[in-house]
């Protein structure tokens with residue numbers, strides 16, 4: 001079972017296809033189909049977007065299509081046709097080579113059972129119930145070794161690394177050579193949540209696929225998913241909070257995070273004004289600990305923006321006017337790092353680190369009041 005060796009993913013059913021209404025993923029899939037038809041299909045594909053765009057879902061659907069026996073049978077026809085010189089037929093067949101996975105062939109069934117011998121998913125492993133902080137160098141070595149072996153079902157070999165954020169320099173180095181010489185009919189897909197974290201050596205060996213979702217179409221998609229429970233303003237706000245990521249916005253709405261999010265922002269303002277302590281804030285929001293870090297990051301990001309904008313409202317100008325932007329950016333960086341480490345550390349550690357950052361914000365407010373008097 002290749003999946004369990006490399007990844008900690010629970011053995012849930014494997015989605016072979018992208019839901020028809022998830023337009024941004026289908027658009028990306030079509031882009032790859034046309035690359036395939038033009039013989040421009042990559043061996044290293046970097047799928048980039050902020051969290052909540054469904055990168056893994058797309059990568060799995062691409063992998064399933066390549067591995068699907070129905071598509072691969074066309075592939076071998078194509079090779080024979082090349083020898084006999086039947087050029088017209090080649091063009092027709094090549095269009096069939098990369099269609100949506102059939103769902104019924106041996107390969108599709110193996111994928112759905114998470115037992116396909118030519119499919120590898122590398123993710124952070126579980127250790128004593130906690131996710132490890134990184135994808136290890138050993139996982140990457142194991143992956144590289146598997147990809148140099150011949151395919152067990154005589155077709156493509158597909159690997160997904162989920163995600164680049166969880167890799168360190170050693171694990172990057174362990175996969176470099178494989179990315180450079182991936183072997184025939186091999187696809188390595190790397191999922192990324194921001195190009196800033198991708199080393200140039202990796203970037204230069206991959207084709208980059210940036211996922212985008214049109215704002216109006218996402219709005220319609222969210223309205224369809226939520227029927228009549230929510231107004232357009234709330235949907236727009238969810239999209240803003242989640243940087244336009246459709247799945248993340250949907251979760252934000254469905255979970256009813258709207259009011260909690262607003263309350264957090266006003267509490268962070270109250271913290272700066274020294275009307276609330278860091279500990280009180282954390283106690284009040286402890287039920288949303290998992291989302292909290294990302295939301296606080298959004299808060300610092302917005303504060304930083306309103307400091308640099310001349311058009312910031314008078315209210316905001318008064319509130320953040322004396323706050324040094326450099327300090328805000330520094331706190332933002334600290335929160336982002338904490339976000340990265342959050343699933344590997346204990347809850348107590350996390351709370352303490354978060355509290356330290358919030359105390360800094362409180363102290364900053366105290367100094368500002370002191371100097372402006």
Ligand SMILES: [Zn+2]
Pocket residue numbers: 067068069070101102103104105106107108
């Ligand atoms: Zn199939």
